[in-house]
Amino acid sequence: MLGLQLPAGHLEVLCLGAHPDDVEIGCGGTLLCLAERDASIRVHVMTGTPERAAESTRAIGLFAPTAKISFAQLPDGRLPAYWNEVKQGLEDLAVSPGLVLAPRVDDAHQDHRLLGRLAATVWRDALVLHYEIPKWDGDLEPPTHYVSLTPEQAHRKVELLDECFPSQIGRDWWDDELFLGLMRLRGVETRARYAEAFHTTKVRVAL
Template sequence: MIPLRAGTVTEVAVLGAHCDDIAIGMGATLLTLARARPGLRVRALVLSGAGTERAEEERRALDAFCPGAELDLTILDLPDGRAPAHWDRIKNALAAFRAGARPDLVFAPQRGDAHQDHRVLAELVPTEFRDHLVLGFEILKWEADTPAPTVFHPLTPELAAEKAQLLLKHYPSQAHRDWFDEQAFTGLTRMRGVQCHAAHAEAFVLDKAVIDFGGS
């Protein structure tokens, strides 16, 4: 494995279609960033869930996943499963979100996600964040859409377990789903760890990046 180091990160933008997408896709990475950089600014946008119990779950969960960070969370009220019909509103919300953010890194769903809400968001994010490094996270669910990731963030077994435990603690509304359990979450991170010679990992899809070798 050839490592690439992120350098100074003072602000990140994280985007999800539903409450819990961000935590499922990159919860351990958020924990790592927040702990390594006290005062990190986390700008988060979630498209659906406002005014429901899921919004309260999301606020408590992201507080836990971003310890010591300056968290700015916006949750919209788009109907679940109907994102393609609300393309204009999502585009406008992203433009407004982009205007108030100056992130060093952007995290969003990966473009190959089979869920229509995730996919619409993934396709629109680069139209607003044109000059940013955008990492697409994977969201474990019943669709067989697991990507072939290109970027891996190694995790310790303890961090992988902490992520799974926080998910179960803060999203009780999802406990009835047959895939929402600790074994599923740590199984995925263990598989990604195998693929990068680590105990566990979170994985991301990178569509495009510019590399600077220090030349003129």
């Protein structure tokens, strides 16, 4: 299996979430990895009540202590009706990241799907990796890229999810076995113990 390496040195990273906890569920382990290198991380979330925003702000501060986070406070579950506001809000971030982490373009949730599609149009020169979020819809597809995680990083991700999002504990889909199980499955697929998986449609390879 051929491994691709991000450029050495400073890296500008933008993480996009439709809802508080999207980024943490979809790429929390990757954030733990990025926090160990020279990276500036910006997180922008499109929806969120004050309670949910506070949970995500605390979580991001633990996943990536130097990251900056902001919220657009648009209505949850209604982002397609606010297409102009979402697009303008992304453009108004006025950032030029080398790496963008966003929801999948074919995610079953309409908010995720819109944000994933717009990310790739707003940041055409960045590497855009679309993370996956397990849900009852059963919409997971074979990924194209993986980030390997150590057992410590995988378990730390789950610990932080439970610690920082008390509002979600008790939901039938919020389960340590689900989060660890998906990372274990993706690890098997890339010959690692654990991994997070991503989808992308365009990668420029420098030889």
